[in-house]
Every structure is written in C-alpha cells, then in structure tokens.
Amino acid sequence: xxxxxxxxxxxxxxxxxxxxxxxxxxxxxxxxxxxxxxxxxxxxxxxxxxxxxxxxxxxxxxxxxxxxxxxxxxxxxxxxxxxxxxxxxxxxxxxxxxxxxxxxxxxxxxxxxxxxxxxxxxxxxxxxxxxxxxxxxxxxxxxxxxxxxxxxxxxxxxxxxxxxxxxxxxxxxxxxxxxxxxxxxxxxxxxxxxxxxxxxxxxxxxxxxxxxxxxxxxxxxxxxxxxxxxxxxxxxxxxxxxxxxxxxxxxxxxxxxxxxxxxxxxxxxxxxxxxxxxxxxxxxxxxx
Amino acid sequence: xxxxxxxxxxxxxxxxxxxxxxxxxxxxxxxxxxxxxxxxxxxxxxxxxxxxxxxxxxxxxxxxxxxxxxxxxxxxxxxxxxxxxxxxxxxxxxxxxxxxxxxxxxxxxxxxxxxxxxxxxxxxxxxxxxxxxxxxxxxxxxxxxxxxxxxxxxxxxxxxxxxxx
Numbered sequence: 001x002x003x004x005x006x007x008x009x010x011x012x013x014x015x016x017x018x019x020x021x022x023x024x025x026x027x028x029x030x031x032x033x034x035x036x037x038x039x040x041x042x043x044x045x046x047x048x049x050x051x052x053x054x055x056x057x058x059x060x061x062x063x064x065x066x067x068x069x070x071x072x073x074x075x076x077x078x079x080x081x082x083x084x085x086x087x088x089x090x091x092x093x094x095x096x097x098x099x100x101x102x103x104x105x106x107x108x109x110x111x112x113x114x115x116x117x118x119x120x121x122x123x124x125x126x127x128x129x130x131x132x133x134x135x136x137x138x139x140x141x142x143x144x145x146x147x148x149x150x151x152x153x154x155x156x157x158x159x160x161x162x163x164x165x166x167x168x169x170x171x172x173x174x175x176x177x178x179x180x181x182x183x184x185x186x187x188x189x190x191x192x193x194x195x196x197x198x199x200x201x202x203x204x205x206x207x208x209x210x211x212x213x214x215x216x217x218x219x220x221x222x223x224x225x226x227x228x229x230x231x232x233x234x235x236x237x238x239x240x241x242x243x244x245x246x247x248x249x250x251x252x253x254x255x256x257x258x259x260x261x262x263x264x265x266x267x268x269x270x271x272x273x274x275x276x277x278x279x280x281x282x283x284x285x286x287x288x
Numbered sequence: 289x290x291x292x293x294x295x296x297x298x299x300x301x302x303x304x305x306x307x308x309x310x311x312x313x314x315x316x317x318x319x320x321x322x323x324x325x326x327x328x329x330x331x332x333x334x335x336x337x338x339x340x341x342x343x344x345x346x347x348x349x350x351x352x353x354x355x356x357x358x359x360x361x362x363x364x365x366x367x368x369x370x371x372x373x374x375x376x377x378x379x380x381x382x383x384x385x386x387x388x389x390x391x392x393x394x395x396x397x398x399x400x401x402x403x404x405x406x407x408x409x410x411x412x413x414x415x416x417x418x419x420x421x422x423x424x425x426x427x428x429x430x431x432x433x434x435x436x437x438x439x440x441x442x443x444x445x446x447x448x449x450x451x452x453x
Binding site for chain 2: 001002003004005006007033034037038041050078098101102103104105107108189
C-alpha cells in the first residue's frame with residue numbers, strides 16, 4: 001500500500017506552482033500517475049503531498065497556434081492519437097502514440113508526465129527530439145520555453161524546477177512535404193531501441209532530414225551527423241547506409257535487461273535504416 | 289483531529305455497474321482494493337501490479353484502466369464497469385458466452401480483463417480485424433497462452449456467429 005498522502009486540487013497553474021514551491025521535496029505533481037504511483041507503491045519514493053494538476057482547466061487542449069502544433073501537457077496518449085488536429089498536422093505523432101505501452105496506460109498517461117518523468121525509453125521523447133519541439137514550463141512567476149534537447153538532462157532528470165509545471169509542448173509545423181517514420185524493437189512494455197526519421201525529398205534529392213535514436217542511452221539523441229550526410233543526396237543506398245552508420249556511432253548503450261550493449265547498438269543501425277526506408281516510401285507515395 | 293490530519297480522507301461518489309456508490313476513502317486507496325475489499329467485487333484480479341498484464345482491467349466511462357494503478361479517487365463522478373456488471377437478468381453477456389462456447393478460458397485469471405478490454409474495442413469497432421484485436425489486447429496477457437481460442441471467441445461474438453444476432 002502507498003504511504004499516506006494528501007491530495008491537492010489547484011484550480012490554476014499559479015496555485016499549483018505555489019503549492020509545489022511551498023512543499024518542495026515533500027510534493028510531487030500528479031497527473032496520469034502511470035509512472036508515479038508505481039514508484040510510490042514500490043516504496044521507491046514517497047510524497048506526503050500530491051498536487052493534482054488535472055483539476056486545472058484547459059491544460060489538455062490540442063491546437064494549431066502561431067505556426068506550431070501546441071499539445072497541452074495533460075493530453076493523454078489516447079487523446080493525442082485520436083486527435084484530428086494531430087492526424088492532420090503531425091500524423092507521425094499519432095502513430096508513435098498509438099504504440100505507447102498498452103491501451104490502459106495510453107488512457108491514463110499524459111504526454112507531460114511522460115516527458116517530466118524522463119524515463120530513457122520514452123517513445124514520444126525520441127520523436128520530439130527529431131522534430132525540434134520545445135517545452136513550455138510555467139511557474140507562479142512566469143513561463144519559459146526550452147528546446148526538448150535542453151529540457152531532457154539525463155536519466156530521470158529534466159530542467160524543470162520544483163515549482164514549475166510543464167504546461168505545453170510546441171511542435172513547429174513541418175515544412176510542406178516532410179514525412180517521417182518511427183521504428184522500434186520491443187520485447188517489454190517499453191522499446192529496447194527506437195529510431196525516428198523525418199525526410200523532405202524534392203525531385204529525388206533529400207532537401208531536409210532529421211534523425212533521432214532512443215531507448216539505448218540515458219536520453220534520446222538527435223543524430224545531426226546523420227542528417228548532414230543525408231542532405232543533398234538521393235534517398236536509399238549509400239546515403240542511408242552512411243546515416244545508419246552515424247546513428248550506430250552515436251548510440252552508447254549499456255548491457256541491461258533489454259539486451260546487450262552490442263545487440264542494441266546493432267538494432268539502432270537496423271531500425272535507422274528501416275525508418276529511413278519507410279520515410280522515403282511515404283515521400284514517394286505522397287502520404288505522410 | 290490529530291489522526292485526521294495524518295490520515296486525510298475524502299468523500300467519493302461514483303457509479304459501479306450501474307449502482308450509485310458513496311464512500312469516504314483515503315486518497316492512497318487503489319481502485320482495485322476499493323472494488324475487491326470494500327465492495328466485494330472480486331472479478332478484477334491483482335497480478336503484475338504494474339500496468340503490464342491487464343488482469344485488473346476495469347472500464348472507467350467505458351475505457352479500460354488498470355485498477356491496480358488507479359487511485360479510487362480517480363473514479364469520482366465516473367462510471368466503473370467490472371466483469372460483474374456484464375450479465376443481465378442472470379444471462380451472460382454475449383461476449384462472456386462466446387468465451388465459454390470457444391473454451392477461451394484456461395486458468396481464468398486473465399479472463400475478466402480480456403473480456404472488458406474486448407468490450408471497449410467492440411463498442412467502438414463492432415467488426416475488428418485480427419490486427420485490430422491484437423493491437424487492442426497487446427497489454428492483456430494470458431499466461432496459459434490460450435490466445436487463439438480468445439481470438440476465435442471475439443471474432444465469433446463480433447460476427448454474430450454465436451447465434452445472438
């Protein structure tokens with residue numbers, strides 16, 4: 001059984017921030033609870049105060065705003081994968097969210113919670129890394145926005161301060177014609193290894209490329225070296241091999257329950273190639 | 289007062305299998321314990337206890353949730369459906385009957401979760417493909433590995449081959 005705690009129901013982000021600031025280490029944000037409650041049940045963490053941010057209205061909205069797809073942090077995986085706005089503007093996000101854990105976790109878990117927990121095997125974090133998304137953090141004293149690469153700091157570590165709440169994720173609308181693919185290998189609930197490729201191909205030439213790999217280190221990694229070798233080349237063949245090699249070099253896995261480091265490193269090469277192949281096929285087929 | 293300060297409780301009001309339930313609970317109480325120990329509904333099972341296996345699946349407003357990892361507090365003002373809520377007037381729900389007819393049960397521990405998860409799928413998608421079913425039930429594990437009979441039971445219930453349509 002969980003330890004005793006009190007649950008707070010703030011009505012505004014400011015009120016939540018003040019509660020979190022006041023209780024400090026004794027408090028945690030509570031949203032979907034999919035990660036937090038398991039840790040509390042195992043006795044790994046205990047917080048005498050949970051601040052239920054779900055009582056704050058408006059934090060689960062999904063909309064296009066100022067050239068960005070804005071995802072409210074309390075949007076659940078289920079809401080995101082079903083959102084017509086997401087399907088229209090970032091269909092790959094809907095595809096990725098459809099594969100998160102299982103139907104029950106997707107119903108309860110929020111994208112904000114997923115990112116704040118910073119579990120290294122997060123599916124959406126790997127996509128957002130390639131996408132160049134940013135994170136909005138809000139406290140009683142104001143808001144700031146950070147690129148996801150600066151928000152995620154390490155294993156279970158983020159740049160969020162104790163009194164800050166992740167309020168939204170902003171994904172710049174992709175350039176016309178950019179398509180993407182997500183490939184992962186999974187034996188447990190979370191991926192063993194995963195790769196995201198985004199490509200814009202014009203007249204047989206890769207005009208823009210974004211590539212990230214995940215689940216094989218403390219953080220997802222954007223592989224800029226792979227992006228550089230792809231730009232200006234034709235899709236497939238040598239360019240994809242060189243990009244997969246760059247991803248392989250960028251992967252720094254450890255041996256763990258998911259597999260040996262050597263195996264995971266090899267998976268990254270395979271998954272990167274498959275993600276690139278699938279993105280190129282989508283580009284050729286005119287679908288995203 | 290002192291004890292209350294250390295063990296705060298909150299009132300909840302919810303619907304369980306169509307019946308209104310009111311209770312005073314500690315926020316730390318899990319929905320699974322509330323259903324099994326407070327209401328005596330033993331259909332939802334504790335197994336993995338970490339949202340992986342699906343044995344504790346219940347529907348919250350029609351959507352599958354892991355009762356083992358959901359605070360009872362979350363069920364406030366919502367509608368909970370457990371396996372006990374499916375039979376009507378002493379007659380099994382057609383999905384339950386199809387599981388019986390196709391021997392889609394071995395040890396039975398996963399069965400209530402399987403049926404509730406499937407029910408939520410069929411409510412949205414009355415004629416799912418095999419791929420739809422496998423995707424939706426990915427998080428419901430049958431450790432007896434009796435999946436094929438389960439799939440047959442679901443296809444039969446969905447196509448009306450169970451004679452109920």
